[in-house]
Amino acid sequence: MSADPSPDNQSAAAAYWRENIRILLSLLAIWFAVSFGCGILFVDQLDQFSFFGFPLGFWFAQQGAVYTFLILIFVYIGMMNRLDRKYNVQEDE
Amino acid sequence: MATQTLIFLFVGLSFALYIGIAIWSRAGSTKDYYVAGGGVHPVANGMATAADWMSAASFISMAGIISFMGRDGAMYLMGWTGGYVLLAMCLAPYLRKFGQFTVPDFVAERYYSQLARVVAVICVIFISFTYVAGQMRGVGIVFSRYLEVDINVGVVLGMGIVFVYAVLGGMKGITYTQVAQYCVIIFAYLVPAIFISMMITGNPIPQLGFGSNVEGSELSVLEKLNGLSRELGFVQYTDGSKSTIDVFFITMALMVGTAGLPHVIVRFFTTPTVRDARKSAGYALLFIAVLYTTAPAVASFARINLLQTVSEAEYEQLPEWFSSWENAGLMAWVDKNNDGNIQYHPGAPMEGKPSFIDGRGHSDERLVSNHQTDNANELYIDRDIMVLANPEIANLPGWVIALMAAGGLAAALSTAAGLLLVISTSISHDLLKRNLMPGITDKQELLAARIAAAAAIGVAGLAGIYPPGFVASVVAFAFGLAASSFFPAILLGIFYKRMNREGAIAGMVTGLLFTASYIIYFKFLGGTSDQWWFGVSPEGIGTLGMIINFTVSMAVCHVTEAPPKSVQDMVEDIRIPRRGGTASEPAEEGEVAQA
Numbered sequence: 154m155s156a157d158p159s160p161d162n163q164s165a166a167a168a169y170w171r172e173n174i175r176i177l178l179s180l181l182a183i184w185f186a187v188s189f190g191c192g193i194l195f196v197d198q199l200d201q202f203s204f205f206g207f208p209l210g211f212w213f214a215q216q217g218a219v220y221t222f223l224i225l226i227f228v229y230i231g232m233m234n235r236l237d238r239k240y241n242v243q244e245d246e
Numbered sequence: 247m248a249t250q251t252l253i254f255l256f257v258g259l260s261f262a263l264y265i266g267i268a269i270w271s272r273a274g275s276t277k278d279y280y281v282a283g284g285g286v287h288p289v290a291n292g293m294a295t296a297a298d299w300m301s302a303a304s305f306i307s308m309a310g311i312i313s314f315m316g317r318d319g320a321m322y323l324m325g326w327t328g329g330y331v332l333l334a335m336c337l338a339p340y341l342r343k344f345g346q347f348t349v350p351d352f353v354a355e356r357y358y359s360q361l362a363r364v365v366a367v368i369c370v371i372f373i374s375f376t377y378v379a380g381q382m383r384g385v386g387i388v389f390s391r392y393l394e395v396d397i398n399v400g401v402v403l404g405m406g407i408v409f410v411y412a413v414l415g416g417m418k419g420i421t422y423t424q425v426a427q428y429c430v431i432i433f434a435y436l437v438p439a440i441f442i443s444m445m446i447t448g449n450p451i452p453q454l455g456f457g458s459n460v461e462g463s464e465l466s467v468l469e470k471l472n473g474l475s476r477e478l479g480f481v482q483y484t485d486g487s488k489s490t491i492d493v494f495f496i497t498m499a500l501m502v503g504t505a506g507l508p509h510v511i512v513r514f515f516t517t518p519t520v521r522d523a524r525k526s527a528g529y530a531l532l533f534i535a536v537l538y539t540t541a542p543a544v545a546s547f548a549r550i551n552l553l554q555t556v557s558e559a560e561y562e563q564l565p566e567w568f569s570s571w572e573n574a575g576l577m578a579w580v581d582k583n584n585d586g587n588i589q590y591h592p593g594a595p596m597e598g599k600p601s602f603i604d605g606r607g608h609s610d611e612r613l614v615s616n617h618q619t620d621n622a623n624e625l626y627i628d629r630d631i632m633v634l635a636n637p638e639i640a641n642l643p644g645w646v647i648a649l650m651a652a653g654g655l656a657a658a659l660s661t662a663a664g665l666l667l668v669i670s671t672s673i674s675h676d677l678l679k680r681n682l683m684p685g686i687t688d689k690q691e692l693l694a695a696r697i698a699a700a701a702a703i704g705v706a707g708l709a710g711i712y713p714p715g716f717v718a719s720v721v722a723f724a725f726g727l728a729a730s731s732f733f734p735a736i737l738l739g740i741f742y743k744r745m746n747r748e749g750a751i752a753g754m755v756t757g758l759l760f761t762a763s764y765i766i767y768f769k770f771l772g773g774t775s776d777q778w779w780f781g782v783s784p785e786g787i788g789t790l791g792m793i794i795n796f797t798v799s800m801a802v803c804h805v806t807e808a809p810p811k812s813v814q815d816m817v818e819d820i821r822i823p824r825r826g827g828t829a830s831e832p833a834e835e836g837e838v839a840q841a
Contacts, residue, residue: 166818166821169822177335177336180335181335188328188497193490193494194490207456207468214317215319216542218323219323219327220535222330222535226527226531230525233339233524237823244520244824
């Protein structure tokens with residue numbers, strides 16, 4: 154492995170990793186809340202509301218969760234590309 | 247043109263296309279063969295991953311299952327898409343940075359152990375064979391119904407096609423063929439969905455039609471469906487009938503299992519960069535979501551059409567599709583009250599699957615030898631036919647039906663090819679090159695991979711011709727095992743530097759054994775649902791297996807030695823897309839904006 158063991162490198166790498174984890178955990182929290190929360194655990198409560206002709210909980214379970222997943226991944230891609238540039242670890246174009 | 251001619255034309259043209267692409271993109275080296283040379287564009291890779299992922303189960307069965315389950319069907323929709331979020335964020339970029347060919351490669355190097363590699367290879371082969379047997383059955387269904395050939399001839403034909411492009415082209419051939427197959431799959435799925443959405447709601451977009459009013463009435467699609475279901479004694483379509491904890495566990499097992507499936511993970515080894523690996527996961531989910539958000543709409547439309555067509559209908563007056571599917575053995579009617587009309591209610595009409603006997607009843611229906619149940623339901627419908635029969639039930643033109651046949655075959659073949667490649671790679675690369683015969687050259691390894699692929703196709707074909715009765719029940723295995731073995735081992739390998747060989751192997755083995763014994767006990771040894779732990783069905787037990795794996799791994803890891811320095815450095819290395827850049831401090835925000 155070609156890792157540079159100098160302390161600067163180590164601390165920058167650690168900071169990059171910490172920010173990465175923070176992004177990851179916040180996006181996964183939304184992932185969990187929408188799919189397991191709205192689509193499964195609280196689906197009956199949400200079904201009391203109507204959303205474009207759907208009971209809301211049912212809509213989350215059969216449509217909304219999938220759209221949310223899609224948005225989450227593209228947000229993640231954007232945030233990580235930014236983070237890579239911030240720490241100058243992005244790959245060449 | 248007659249529908250039958252159109253079917254032959256569409257299927258023939260699509261097959262010619264796949265073989266043409268395979269010849270154009272033959273693999274020349276092991277790198278081409280295993281990871282398509284590592285140079286696939288993220289959009290192409292996303293489409294290929296989507297086609298690889300969407301199997302006969304997604305194309306043929308899923309909407310049918312949802313149609314019968316109502317709201318609970320969401321566990322498949324969320325389970326089979328939510329896993330991509332985990333893949334994109336927790337696995338794909340790091341495995342791409344690791345930069346080897348297979349999942350066992352990662353497990354073996356990260357856990358510095360050939361034993362770990364062998365455990366991983368066994369899991370890969372078992373998971374992939376389980377899956378591929380299901381695809382071959384899908385091919386069989388399509389051939390026997392649409393091409394009116396013997397099911398065995400159909401399977402042999404399907405094997406031949408896969409043989410040509412998987413064995414010749416390897417990952418490179420498969421990837422570009424799958425791009426074409428994705429287009430066929432999605433076109434074939436959307437066209438009838440749009441037609442039917444127009445017919446029922448007047449809205450051409452199925453995702454919106456699903457929430458609109460039924461044309462010429464004040465009721466929405468779902469209200470209408472709830473009303474029809476109630477009348478016939480079914481649970482309301484928008485209400486669930488499974489327990490919340492079971493739905494939760496099954497959804498989690500499917501998500502985590504998706505993220506741990508070797509034929510999906512290996513896709514992210516084929517992109518040029520880490521950034522492209524992330525992007526590929528995004529595009530893959532985008533292409534998958536097109537079908538997965540249409541499926542629940544198709545399910546509800548199909549349910550309305552079915553209930554309206556068959557309930558209280560006189561058998562002799564039914565449209566032709568009914569008898570086609572009856573002849574294919576996938577529908578059956580027992581006239582319990584001898585009134586010549588079909589009564590459709592909850593419950594099984596007979597014990598077990600119909601076994602047809604020669605002879606016809608008074609309405610000319612096919613007779614079965616099964617013992618009748620004493621409920622009021624007279625109709626047996628195999629869930630798998632809902633999507634395929636939908637265009638016929640809705641009376642769509644012949645070319646749409648031909649398109650469905652080509653789409654169903656594309657879905658089954660693309661997944662089968664991806665799985666066969668994973669099987670052949672794990673034999674030629676993980677078992678031979680990295681373990682038993684390290685001295686073989688690249689050329690010999692490529693030959694071994696091709697022979698292994700050919701042999702795997704043979705075995706898969708046999709499974710299609712003589713389908714073992716347990717195929718359907720072992721699908722739970724593939725996801726449960728992937729969830730309880732690979733996912734925790736890979737995740738901890740990336741995110742927990744201290745995780746060592748002893749912890750990972752102990753975790754994989756206990757997770758795997760626990761999950762496998764639970765499934766075997768309840769599926770094959772006669773366990774009953776009142777004995778389920780915490781009310782969790784065998785389909786969902788992979789989630790508990792995963793938790794056990796994590797717990798055991800952590801416990802064992804803390805009482806054994808830390809991994810060697812070189813492995814810890816490797817973990818540091820895969821966490822960062824490009825080494826060297828980290829020497830500089832983070833740039834100021836302003837500079838980023840200009841960059």
